[in-house]
Amino acid sequence: MTHTLKQLEIPSTLRHDLQAVEDRIMHRVESQSALITAAGQHLVSSGGKRLRAMMVLLASQLGRYRLSDSLHAATAVELIHAASLVHDDLVDDADRRRGKVTVHAKWDQGVALMVGDYLFAVAAGEMALAPDPRVIQIFAESVMTISASELHPVMATLPTATALEQYYAKIGGKTAALFEAAAAAGMVCGGGSPEEIEAAARYGYDIGLAFQIVDDILDFVSTEETLGKPAGNDLREGTITLPLILAVKDHHEHPLVNLLDRYEQLSDAQVEQAISQVKQLGGIDQAIAEARSITQRGLAALDIFPPSAAKELLREIADYVLDRHF
Amino acid sequence: MTHTLKQLEIPSTLRHDLQAVEDRIMHRVESQSALITAAGQHLVSSGGKRLRAMMVLLASQLGRYRLSDSLHAATAVELIHAASLVHDDLVDDADRRRGKVTVHAKWDQGVALMVGDYLFAVAAGEMALAPDPRVIQIFAESVMTISASELHPVMATLPTATALEQYYAKIGGKTAALFEAAAAAGMVCGGGSPEEIEAAARYGYDIGLAFQIVDDILDFVSTEETLGKPAGNDLREGTITLPLILAVKDHHEHPLVNLLDRYEQLSDAQVEQAISQVKQLGGIDQAIAEARSITQRGLAALDIFPPSAAKELLREIADYVLDRHF
Structure with missing residues (x-):
């Protein structure tokens, strides 16, 4: 595990096509309502690396690629991502995301709600421009999965045989479903066979x-500096994640097991101590190993494709996802 | 103005097709998440008369009708309607709708938010099954309009030259846009020409x-009994609607003009008095006249279609919309 910030090297042709997606996103966010435009731009301008759009384009390139065929699906996935973030932040009442103030905090809840709806609708309009109606089905199902997973029951106490299963179900819905949809939709736009679409979907899901x-x-x-919020945020919110689950896997009597029963009362010192304990028990190292192994499984799904520049970039995305910030 | 509750007589063939829509809606609301299913069913089971679905089916019947071609658009419009109501109630923090407790009041805000998103996504999936991708564009644009209109700035004080204009812009987005989309999408499913689609859209918008x-x-x-909530609700919430606008149109010095400046402090007696004054100044009668005139304009848009049972039913829907509950 290196501590350098790994950069994803994006070739100029892909960068050009991603710029077309970016332009399209900004164009589609413009509304007759000044408020929608402002809040929408605020939201999508903090959109990060556009990994999901990249996945659409690269999966298309595993097949028969034309930017005009894939542009709309790539635009749609980023709009869905933005819409789902703004509603997610509303449910969680989060004030900041990536260090930037959230829409409901900057404007109000009504604005956040309606901007999310607006962006979902724009995304639907974009999908309809894709060359294959399966693109709409794929994205519609991903949004259904994301919404349902947000309501997934909170996990029972640790350690349970089902904690790991619940964790994967939760992050499968929360995060993996949209990556899966991105890669699958890209492959559909690239004219892939059902087998190829399935392979791309599995890659996307695992990444x-x-x-x-x-x-x-x-x-x-x-650190707070690199994360934009204090470390241990999940613990403070009572959210059980993989490092904690794996830390107590073989230590059923450890105080960490019941730590989150009273998460609202945790002091900063207790959070710091818990973080140290999770590290000492190997929770971090084991979680990294799991992430690596899942990434390998995802990459293996691409074995059916012959070597190509796009396939190599999909591999680099996997490396980037694993190594960012470590 | 009669005070009998006018019933819409629905022929058995249409009733049969509406039942197919109903079955499809209930089928599509079912989710792996028990919470989504319960909240979704709660929501769509209070769906009223399915006027929007009816409009899809009847507009299709002005052209080349097959239930299988129109079923998905009819299902989608009711899902969009349900999704938009649940988010609307969330913004307004309304506890009841049609006398039934709202989703966010029965469960919580997170459930209302996610069930709305879920239903929008299901609607997108449904639209993708329509025989023409324009159906998706039409509904996507209607949701964009609805969301943006919810954020429309609150109206300035009365009387202003723009009060009427603002009112129509607001209800155009809030309500008319989805009826317009329903009729237009139905005509698209019925294989209508651009001119026919435009005519259906204008009918839907005006209705x-x-x-x-x-x-x-x-x-x-x-009365509270027929409405499911106390009369004068809009006044209590500071919402300026057509009867009030028309009541003070020629009475710029009337106390009603500034009544809503302090709407939060209105007593029940003051609301009752205001209602009486709006009636005395002819606000109700003039609003009814406006509704009739707009309905006539909408029906005139159907003049390009030859006489048919469907056209006759679209006329009866217009009558029903005008006369319900008076």
């Missing part, structure tokens, strides 16, 4: 799982 | 306007 596991690890190992 | 005007009139003339 999405790894992405969320790494996010959950970062919540333990980051 | 939608009339529908909302009548709703706003009912808020003045109904």
Whole structure:
């Protein structure tokens, strides 16, 4: 595990196509309502690396690629991502995301709610421009999965045989479903066979799982400076994530097991101590190993494709997802 | 203005097709998440008369009708309607709708938010099954309009030259846009020409306007028993609607003009008095006249279609919308 910030090297042709997606997103966020436009731009401008759009484009490139065929699906996935984040932040009443103030905190809850709806609708309009109606089905199902997973019951106490299962179900819905949809939709746009679409979907799903596991690890190992919020945020909110689950897997009597029963009363010192304990018990290292293994499984799904620049970039995305910020 | 409750007579063939829509809605609301299923069923089971689905089916029947071609658009419009109501109630923090407890009051805000998102996504999946991708564009644009209109700035004080304009813009987005989309999508499914689609859209929009005007009139003339909430609700919430606008149109010095400046402090007696004054100044009668005139304009848009049973039913829907509950 290196502590350098790994950069994803994006070739200029892909960068050009991603810029077209970016332009399209900004164009589609413009509304006759000044408030929608402002809140929408605020939201999508903090959109990060556009990994999901990249996955659409690269999965298409495993097949028969034309930017005009894949542009709308790539735009749609980022709009869905933005819409789902703004509603997610509303449910969680989060004030900040990536260090930037959230829409409901900057404007109000009504604005956050309606901007989310607006962006979902724009995304639906975009999908309809994709060359294959299966793109709409794929994204519609991903949004159904994301919404339902947000209401997934809170996990029972640790350690349970089902804690791990519940964790994977939760992050599968919360994060992996949209990566899965991105890769599958991209392959559909690239004219893939059912087998190829399935392979791309499995790649996307696993990279999405790894992405969320790494996010959950970062919540333990980051500093406030790199994370944009204090470490141990999940513990403070009573959210059980993989490092904690794996830390107590073989230590059923450890105080960590019942720590989150009273998560609202945790002091900063207790959170710091818990983070140290999770590290000492190997929770972080084991979670990293899991993320690596899931990433390998995802990459293996791409074995059916011959070597290509796109396949190599999909591999680099997997490396990037694993190594970012460590 | 009669005070009998006018019934819409629905022929058995249409009733049969509406039942197919109903079955499809209930089927699509079922989710692996028990909570989504329960909240979704709660929501769509209070769905009223399915006027929007009816409009899809009947507009299709102006052209080349096959239930299998129109079923998905009819299902989608009711799902969109349900999704938009649950988010609307969340923004307004309304506890009841049609006398039934709202989703966020029965469960919580997170459930209301996610069930709305879920239903929007199901609707997108349904639209993708329609025989023409324009159906998706039409509904996507209607949801964009609905969301943006919810954020429309609150109206300036009365009387202003723009009060009427703002009112129509608001109810155009809030209510008419989805009726417009229903009729237009139905005509698309029926294989209509651009001119026919435009005519259906204009019919739907105007019936939608009339529908909302009548709703706003009912808020003045109904009893708690028929309305499911106390009369004068809009006044209590500071919402300026057509009866009030028209009541003070020629009475710029009347106390009603500034009544809503301090709407939060209105006593029950003051609301009752205001309702009486709006009636005395002819606000109700003029609003009814406006609704009738708009309905006539909408029906005139159907002149390009030859006489048919479907056209006759669309006329009866217009009558029903005007006369319900008066």
